[in-house]
Amino acid sequence: MNHAIQVRGLKKSYGGNIVLGGLDFEIEKGETFALLGVNGAGKTTSLECIEGLRKYDSGTITVNGKMGIQLQSSSLPAHIKPMEAVRLFSKWNKAKIDFTMLNALGIKEATKKQYIQLSTGQKRRLHLALALIGNPDIIFLDEPTAGLDALGRVSLHEQIRKLKSQGKTIVLASHDMAEVESLCDRIAILNNGSIAFCGTAAELTDKIGEKYFIHIKTRQGDSAFETDNIEDTLIALIGDLKQKEIRILDIKVDRGTLERHFIEMARRETE
């Protein structure tokens, strides 16, 4: 059994509002998998159903391994201190009390503060430390870097990569495309309660089409162009600029970011 998680026909609705309309996907052991989607797409509901925090209407969810769940901010009492939270969660999980994770995650200096006094970044890192108690096989991260500054994001990304290198299965929900692109092996894009795409970032690019993005820098300013035919467009653009005697300072060609693909996919689904 290589699946860490297998989801079949997962359905969930609130009243008459269908949030998940029958999700099917698997996550392999050791994989970093992202659930992507705009707000209200059903990311958190899907995660919470898998985590066992939310009851679902129908379908089956199989989880092979011990789960560690990074809860969102505001899921600890306001006056608890980080070390107390670690001690409490360790006792609940019958795990050895180990404060070194607080140090590794850079919140050692905040251990004397109460939860309410921690910054958003410190809270996120504390929740990650708590999720890692008991050495789980599968780690769930819901919007792990939301509200963090650039430094905090980089630091948390490093921790996630470390976990991946230890062979942990990581499932994260996010709408940060850059984060997903840099961290994840595979992604599932949720749209209106169903999976619009499931595969690697490269597969998504293939599915969306052979789009290229050309960025040209001149003394007059920067311009960006989108094309399916890179050769013809480049020749035409360079020829046009040469004719106008505009000097090219820099030129870049890329296949677009995951974010661009995601927007495109969401647009197609809406149409």
Next chain:
Amino acid sequence: MNGFLYGVTLQWKLDIRSKSLLVTCYIVPLIFFLLMGGIFTSVMPEMGSTIIQSMIVMSVSMGAFIGLPPSLIETYGSDIKKAYKANGVPICLGLITMFLSAFVHLMITCVVIVLLAPILFEATLPIQLPFFFLALAIYITSSLSIGSVLGLTVKNQAKLTMIAQLVFLPSIMLSGIMFPIEFLPDFLETIGLIFPASWGYRLMLDNGFCFENLWYLTFIFFAAVIVCGIVLKKQKVK
């Protein structure tokens, strides 16, 4: 068990850090005791024999109806309850730890009242202290069970403040701790009997520990346990 005991100890510390519980379980009841104890015993010296019970009723009512419910809303009305589920801990654990912690806080306040009242106001100590403390424990348990129902069923703090006052004020005014219950009109006396305060007050008086004063408090406790159980089960299913 180790985790459970740590949870109760930690909750006790969190309650102290949370100013609202510190105020409702210690500061206000003890200030009220110091002020009103002096006034009552000087205006009506015969109150010396009941001042301990009266002040305890006020303290327990305040701690149980105004102090405990906001902590429960903080946990069960927010994402904190997910921490229990995520760690495979029964969702009722939060309620139990908060209940026990509040019990200890209120018991400490009551012990302070019992110790200080004879010194400060020449109050008479209860004749049978073991029965008195047993009655006190039952009364605190019964009052906290109502506080638990309030904290689990009322969804927001503003509503809770209003409803808690609707339980707290009649408990104080109609329980016989301010003036003898016989002076009240019959319908107010009857209304007073709805709340545990008048029953707890009588139970703690000398020779008051009997089934006649005990059954209603026991009934309240078990009714509250059932209500809390239903509410928590609903939360778990969600």
